[in-house]
Amino acid sequence: MNTLSEYRHLLSANRMPVVVLLVAGTLTSFINALGMSLVPTGRWEVGPLTLIGLTVVGIPFWVVAYGIATLLYTHFAGKKLPGPLRFVENASVPQLAGILIVFWLPYLLVFYPGTANMDTVLQIRNFLGDDVKTVSLPSEGFRFKDANPLLDTLVYGAVVYFSSVVSQYLPLGAVNAGWNLGMALLALTQIVGTAFAVAYAVSFFRGFDKGRSLTLIAYVMFALLPVYPMYAICVVKDSTQVPFFIVFFVMFAKILHTRGAVLSSWKWAVGFSLTLLMFVLTKKTGEFVLLLVVLLMLFAIKSLKFRVRFLASTGAVLFFMHTVMPFVVFPLLNVEPGQKAESLGPLYQATAAYVSAHPQQVTAEEKAVIDRILKYDTLAERYDFSLSDPVKNRSNFDATEDEFAAYYKVWLKQLAREPATIVGSLIFPILGFVSDQKQVGFYYEAGKYQAVKYPAVLKPARDFVFHATQWYPKAGATAAFGSVAFYTLWIPVASLVIALIRTRRWPVTAYWIPIVASLVLLAPSPVTSTRYALNLIWVAPLLLLLPLVGAQEKTSTHR
Numbered sequence: 001m002n003t004l005s006e007y008r009h010l011l012s013a014n015r016m017p018v019v020v021l022l023v024a025g026t027l028t029s030f031i032n033a034l035g036m037s038l039v040p041t042g043r044w045e046v047g048p049l050t051l052i053g054l055t056v057v058g059i060p061f062w063v064v065a066y067g068i069a070t071l072l073y074t075h076f077a078g079k080k081l082p083g084p085l086r087f088v089e090n091a092s093v094p095q096l097a098g099i100l101i102v103f104w105l106p107y108l109l110v111f112y113p114g115t116a117n118m119d120t121v122l123q124i125r126n127f128l129g130d131d132v133k134t135v136s137l138p139s140e141g142f143r144f145k146d147a148n149p150l151l152d153t154l155v156y157g158a159v160v161y162f163s164s165v166v167s168q169y170l171p172l173g174a175v176n177a178g179w180n181l182g183m184a185l186l187a188l189t190q191i192v193g194t195a196f197a198v199a200y201a202v203s204f205f206r207g208f209d210k211g212r213s214l215t216l217i218a219y220v221m222f223a224l225l226p227v228y229p230m231y232a233i234c235v236v237k238d239s240t241q242v243p244f245f246i247v248f249f250v251m252f253a254k255i256l257h258t259r260g261a262v263l264s265s266w267k268w269a270v271g272f273s274l275t276l277l278m279f280v281l282t283k284k285t286g287e288f289v290l291l292l293v294v295l296l297m298l299f300a301i302k303s304l305k306f307r308v309r310f311l312a313s314t315g316a317v318l319f320f321m322h323t324v325m326p327f328v329v330f331p332l333l334n335v336e337p338g339q340k341a342e343s344l345g346p347l348y349q350a351t352a353a354y355v356s357a358h359p360q361q362v363t364a365e366e367k368a369v370i371d372r373i374l375k376y377d378t379l380a381e382r383y384d385f386s387l388s389d390p391v392k393n394r395s396n397f398d399a400t401e402d403e404f405a406a407y408y409k410v411w412l413k414q415l416a417r418e419p420a421t422i423v424g425s426l427i428f429p430i431l432g433f434v435s436d437q438k439q440v441g442f443y444y445e446a447g448k449y450q451a452v453k454y455p456a457v458l459k460p461a462r463d464f465v466f467h468a469t470q471w472y473p474k475a476g477a478t479a480a481f482g483s484v485a486f487y488t489l490w491i492p493v494a495s496l497v498i499a500l501i502r503t504r505r506w507p508v509t510a511y512w513i514p515i516v517a518s519l520v521l522l523a524p525s526p527v528t529s530t531r532y533a534l535n536l537i538w539v540a541p542l543l544l545l546l547p548l549v550g551a552q553e554k555t556s557t558h559r
Contacts (some may be wrong), residue, residue, distance in 0.1 A: 012368040029058030029059045031489065035434070035435020036433055038427070079211045081216060097199035100222060104232050106224050107465070112454070115444060115445060117447050123155050142334055143334040146335055147338060191232045197242070198538075202215060207294050215545060226468070230469065231537075234443050242538050244282060245286075270313070276313070281315060289517045336360065345389075345391075345526055352382065355376070355380050355383070373403060375396070413466045430525075433485070492512065
């Protein structure tokens with residue numbers, strides 16, 4: 001059966017493909033319309049009727065786009081690779097990883113000793129004992145603070161510390177040699193770890209790709225699209241978490257594909273729990289993603305035995321995070337626990353948006369309540385629709401439970417008065433990630449910290465890569481690859497559409513549970529920075545292969 005005949009068969013079998021295309025097209029068009037209205041200024045620029053009009057106008061485009069994606073997928077799904085490209089068929093995990101490392105290493109050489117953000121620099125300086133005062137560092141009397149992942153702080157700091165010690169005995173000839181050597185080692189370790197995680201994922205998914213053409217496309221995306229090497233060399237907690245999310249994503253697919261049978265092996269179950277533990281320890285939002293995955297899985301799984309196995313593996317991690325960490329590790333290492341205010345950023349930002357837009361509606365009593373939490377007099381000045389940190393970081397971290405309770409009541413009153421303002425503030429971050437309004441952004445240095453020195457001889461190469469990575473998200477032919485929404489929404493939705501059309505089985509959507517959970521956790525992001533969406537960006541190429549797994553689940557011998 002040729003591609004067009006097979007495609008007509010898929011569409012004509014029943015009404016489900018048409019419904020799926022219409023729902024996907026409407027959802028994507030509506031999200032883009034919301035983004036066009038809200039993201040540029042942080043305030044609604046059009047009314048409801050215009051919003052509906054924009055949505056309706058965009059629906060045909062997205063229905064056709066997802067239809068074409070399904071057609072192309074049908075064409076490539078069984079297409080055999082030509083001889084020179086068949087290396088992807090039988091290459092081992094080390095070989096697949098090695099090729100990726102070869103493609104990614106030049107970026108590290110150009111940006112030696114690697115890139116990072118200021119959070120990473122502060123974490124390292126905290127470990128080294130530097131006297132730095134910021135809200136993300138511990139209060140007096142504590143050695144560390146749970147604002148940033150403790151494990152990352154310990155690893156980053158230890159590597160730079162020992163590199164500084166070792167560099168004294170090496171002919172490196174620079175006072176900053178320890179920082180440079182440490183950052184380079186961290187970046188190199190991250191490159192290798194991420195490359196092996198991707199290779200492991202590719203080796204699993206290619207088993208479902210008979211022709212291997214889709215596998216090659218996914219693999220080439222990892223090798224050539226700049227977003228992958230640029231963040232593989234970027235030492236930030238988000239990049240450090242990526243390898244563990246990739247492995248978790250693959251193991252999750254294995255669990256579903258075998259109907260939980262793999263969890264009957266205690267070694268495999270322990271490996272799954274350890275992967276989840278590292279995923280949670282390397283970035284704090286990992287725990288919330290895991291909780292959402294568990295909750296969604298309880299609805300997706302009907303087998304009691306399957307549920308028990310899955311809950312045992314995930315529950316062990318949650319138990320560790322809520323007992324061993326706060327009651328053993330934190331006291332042992334003198335870690336200041338996280339505070340409630342750190343998780344209330346979205347609510348605080350919504351209050352600031354309300355005060356900025358409707359100051360005349362705030363009563364004297366409400367001002368007093370807000371002032372105890374957010375310092376009302378400067379709140380409107382600190383409000384930045386694109387960044388919540390100025391509001392959150394100057395909030396009262398020592399507010400009492402009664403003060404918080406009073407604040408919640410005021411917040412709900414303001415929500416009732418001006419729902420558009422409050423809801424707009426709450427959904428602004430996630431719209432920035434999933435609507436076509438934000439381009440992929442990169443880090444080009446280590447948080448502007450003077451202890452990290454970049455070789456002057458490499459400046460022309462750094463400038464070239466800088467301009468190239470600034471150009472391709474704006475160029476017509478490559479603009480799609482530079483849109484954050486390409487990775488966070490368009491590919492996930494397209495892959496789900498393809499899976500539903502090919503299988504005509506709604507349960508196949510369970511494979512996308514980690515994607516949905518990760519999308520939801522973009523909502524409380526303090527800023528629409530690319531790094532917050534890295535987990536979704538890194539699994540996007542793998543989603544090209546995920547429909548094949550769901551399609552073969554019903555023929556699997558693992559029951």
